[in-house]
Amino acid sequence: MLEAVRRTWLPEAEQAIHLPLGFGAHHWRIDGPEGPTLFATLDRPSPTRSAGSFTAAYLGARELRAGGLPGVLAPCAGAEGRVTIRLDGALLSVTPWREGRTPTEAEAGGAGHAQRVSALLDGLHEARAPEVLRPWAARVSPGLAARLEERTGSAWTTGPMGETARALLRGAAPRIREIEVRYRELVALESTRAHRRVPTHGEPHHANQLLTADDELLLVDWETLALAPLERDLAALSSKLRDARGADPAMSELFDLEWTLSEVEEYMRWFSAPHMGTEDDEIALQGLRDELN
Numbered sequence: 209m210l211e212a213v214r215r216t217w218l219p220e221a222e223q224a225i226h227l228p229l230g231f232g233a234h235h236w237r238i239d240g241p242e243g244p245t246l247f248a249t250l251d252r253p254s255p256t257r258s259a260g261s262f263t264a265a266y267l268g269a270r271e272l273r274a275g276g277l278p279g280v281l282a283p284c285a286g287a288e289g290r291v292t293i294r295l296d297g298a299l300l301s302v303t304p305w306r307e308g309r310t311p312t313e314a315e316a317g318g319a320g321h322a323q324r325v326s327a328l329l330d331g332l333h334e335a336r337a338p339e340v341l342r343p344w345a346a347r348v349s350p351g352l353a354a355r356l357e358e359r360t361g362s363a364w365t366t367g368p369m370g371e372t373a374r375a376l377l378r379g380a381a382p383r384i385r386e387i388e389v390r391y392r393e394l395v396a397l398e399s400t401r402a403h404r405r406v407p408t409h410g411e412p413h414h415a416n417q418l419l420t421a422d423d424e425l426l427l428v429d430w431e432t433l434a435l436a437p438l439e440r441d442l443a444a445l446s447s448k449l450r451d452a453r454g455a456d457p458a459m460s461e462l463f464d465l466e467w468t469l470s471e472v473e474e475y476m477r478w479f480s481a482p483h484m485g486t487e488d489d490e491i492a493l494q495g496l497r498d499e500l501n
Contacts, residue, residue: 209248212295213238216286217302218246230415230429237305244305246284251431252298256347256470259292262299262431264342266291269430271338272407279328281306281418281426303428308420316414317446324425325412326449333406333438341407344436346395348469353385356472359480366482369493373479377472380500384472387465394462398437401459405435412444439463471499 364370410432439459
């Protein structure tokens with residue numbers, strides 16, 4: 209990984225230190241001659257997030273930042289202007305290293321902080337959309353409920369938590385089918401409202417926020433940037449702020465349901481595949497319980 213960073217972004221990089229941050233991706237601090245310089249991320253494309261969508265989103269974030277939009281910690285462009293490179297079947301990208309911290313969930317829910325996030329989202333939603341930006345597409349392909357019932361019909365024996373997860377999902381199958389029917393209705397409704405789409409971050413919750421040492425508030429992890437109804441971002445705000453923004457209830461429901469269904473599908477893949485019972489597996493199992501509740 210360090211050699212890839214040297215070839216593409218920072219020839220003088222001296223070391224890469226793995227950071228146990230986030231969930232689902234891998235991260236490193238890249239040190240140069242004068243200390244921490246870059247933050248490297250290795251993302252694995254999936255059926256719902258192609259390599260092309262990552263690259264388009266990162267290029268869009270760079271364009272928004274270059275246009276003066278505040279709060280954007282955009283990826284760096286390296287050799288030949290590339291913002292991502294292939295590495296071991298995944299995508300490597302880097303952003304400038306910024307000293308800071310992630311706000312806690314409780315802190316992010318405070319009125320003052322939420323107002324700051326709302327102001328950043330206002331700017332993003334009002335910004336001119338970069339031409340490279342792709343439109344949002346439904347993250348859940350049709351037939352999830354049927355796939356769920358089929359996959360949970362036999363034992364999951366590839367890891368210690370498989371059967372627990374299978375039982376949870378099997379019991380929720382009827383409700384998942386109902387949710388999916390409503391989700392498809394809302395996806396069809398959104399397709400008639402393409403004129404309402406604006407640049408959206410996609411996941412501006414507290415875990416994708418950074419408070420720098422000088423108290424600047426930044427949004428990170430721009431791989432989900434896409435043209436979509438602004439309600440896609442408003443789940444990160446309180447109901448009071450959502451109402452103040454004039455959120456469309458139907459579009460708010462669409463993205464609430466999409467989150468639930470996409471999480472269910474991800475956990476179905478996770479626990480039906482080989483796993484070892486690691487700390488990440490424990491977190492994922494609790495996440496599954498939370499979603500189904």
